[in-house]
Amino acid sequence: MNRVEQEIKLSRLVCKNRLIRSAVHSFLGDTQGQMTDAEFAMYETLAANGIGMIITGHCNVSAEGKANEEQIGIFSDRYIPQFERAAKIVQQHGAKFIVQISHAGPRAVGQEDLVDVVARELKKNRQARELTLAEISRIEQDFIAAAKRLQQAGVDGVQLHAAHSYLLSRFLDKTFNQRQDAYGGSVENRFRICAEIITGIKAVCGDDFPVLIKLNNDSKTEDETYAADMVYMLRRCKELGVELAECSGVDFLAKKREERLYYLERIATLRQQVDLPLSLVGGVRSLADMDAVLAAGIDMVSLGRPLVCEPDLLPKLLGGQPESRCLSCNKCFALPHIRPGLRCVLQRKLKKAQD
Ligand SMILES: Cc1cc2nc3c(=O)[nH]c(=O)nc-3n(C[C@H](O)[C@H](O)[C@H](O)COP(=O)(O)O)c2cc1C
Numbered sequence: 001m002n003r004v005e006q007e008i009k010l011s012r013l014v015c016k017n018r019l020i021r022s023a024v025h026s027f028l029g030d031t032q033g034q035m036t037d038a039e040f041a042m043y044e045t046l047a048a049n050g051i052g053m054i055i056t057g058h059c060n061v062s063a064e065g066k067a068n069e070e071q072i073g074i075f076s077d078r079y080i081p082q083f084e085r086a087a088k089i090v091q092q093h094g095a096k097f098i099v100q101i102s103h104a105g106p107r108a109v110g111q112e113d114l115v116d117v118v119a120r121e122l123k124k125n126r127q128a129r130e131l132t133l134a135e136i137s138r139i140e141q142d143f144i145a146a147a148k149r150l151q152q153a154g155v156d157g158v159q160l161h162a163a164h165s166y167l168l169s170r171f172l173d174k175t176f177n178q179r180q181d182a183y184g185g186s187v188e189n190r191f192r193i194c195a196e197i198i199t200g201i202k203a204v205c206g207d208d209f210p211v212l213i214k215l216n217n218d219s220k221t222e223d224e225t226y227a228a229d230m231v232y233m234l235r236r237c238k239e240l241g242v243e244l245a246e247c248s249g250v251d252f253l254a255k256k257r258e259e260r261l262y263y264l265e266r267i268a269t270l271r272q273q274v275d276l277p278l279s280l281v282g283g284v285r286s287l288a289d290m291d292a293v294l295a296a297g298i299d300m301v302s303l304g305r306p307l308v309c310e311p312d313l314l315p316k317l318l319g320g321q322p323e324s325r326c327l328s329c330n331k332c333f334a335l336p337h338i339r340p341g342l343r344c345v346l347q348r349k350l351k352k353a354q355d
């Protein structure tokens with residue numbers, strides 16, 4: 001049996017294997033924040049193909065925090081039934097269904113009044129203003145309310161999106177956060193918004209409701225100090241009862257197809273320093289790659305683009321396909337808008353080869 005096929009018990013969740021489908025915005029919601037039939041079908045296909053844990057694309061916790069026109073929402077009770085349906089689809093295949101919750105910060109769409117951790121000049125002559133303390137508190141409440149709705153929907157847990165320059169990640173990283181108050185400066189202060197959200201979720205949902213987090217393992221400009229910050233943040237996550245931290249990074253889009261496991265060394269070092277279940281995401285393309293991650297003591301392994309390209313990748317790899325066919329071309333970030341209905345440049349080609 002390959003390492004990735006082995007069952008794992010986290011603190012609360014038992015996963016049938018160690019493979020996570022990392023959060024991937026699907027472009028399959030409607031403009032009102034509702035899942036379409038294509039979104040439900042995507043979950044069915046992923047779950048039927050053996051993935052142990054499926055994390056949804058980022059879902060906005062408030063109307064103001066919406067990152068994409070077709071983003072799936074969780075900022076009102078009207079969204080509960082769709083998550084109930086999706087959770088059942090995934091769970092009936094024995095997989096865990098985790099919902100990623102997020103606020104886009106200055107990357108929000110359709111907003112005149114853009115906010116960020118500190119005031120900032122944006123592209124196209126736009127400006128974001130600094131969040132007030134009252135607004136930070138409001139955003140924390142939005143995350144907590146979203147988690148409560150999702151618990152009502154019967155999902156297996158939530159993941160805070162604190163990576164990839166969305167709002168929470170901007171608090172964590174000194175590159176963005178130059179606040180002078182309780183939410184800026186020391187790493188304790190920069191992590192405060194996440195800590196308060198996690199504590200708030202535990203208070204309303206109970207300690208047994210799994211809370212996961214996705215973080216960048218690195219930073220564009222604060223790399224040496226950020227490595228030490230990561231140790232603090234992961235240890236704090238452990239104290240707060242976080243189920244698993246999924247470690248991503250800031251530059252995965254710049255990596256070529258041949259580049260693999262670019263975060264492994266750093267995350268393996270973190271593994272030695274912290275006692276919290278971890279997963280690595282970025283550049284995992286084969287069973288050998290998965291094995292290298294798990295052999296380093298990292299508990300689970302996450303894939304994004306390879307499962308857009310081939311949702312049935314796990315059975316294919318176990319059946320002898322040497323690696324994912326994903327080109328790491330990143331066209332899946334724009335393609336659904338250019339060619340509605342298509343998510344990957346290889347989709348038609350791969351389908352034809354299968355038929
Ligand atoms: C089209 C697309 C949408 C994505 N949407 C999200 C998202 O909603 N939330 C998130 O945390 N990461 C998102 N990601 C990043 C992936 O989860 C993953 O971290 C990244 O693609 C690197 O992993 P990979 O090399 O296995 O693709 C997205 C990636 C792609 C390609």
Ligand code: SF4
Binds near residue numbers: 308331333344
């Ligand atoms: S569009 Fe490119 S990067 Fe995206 S899944 Fe397809 S091959 Fe991979």
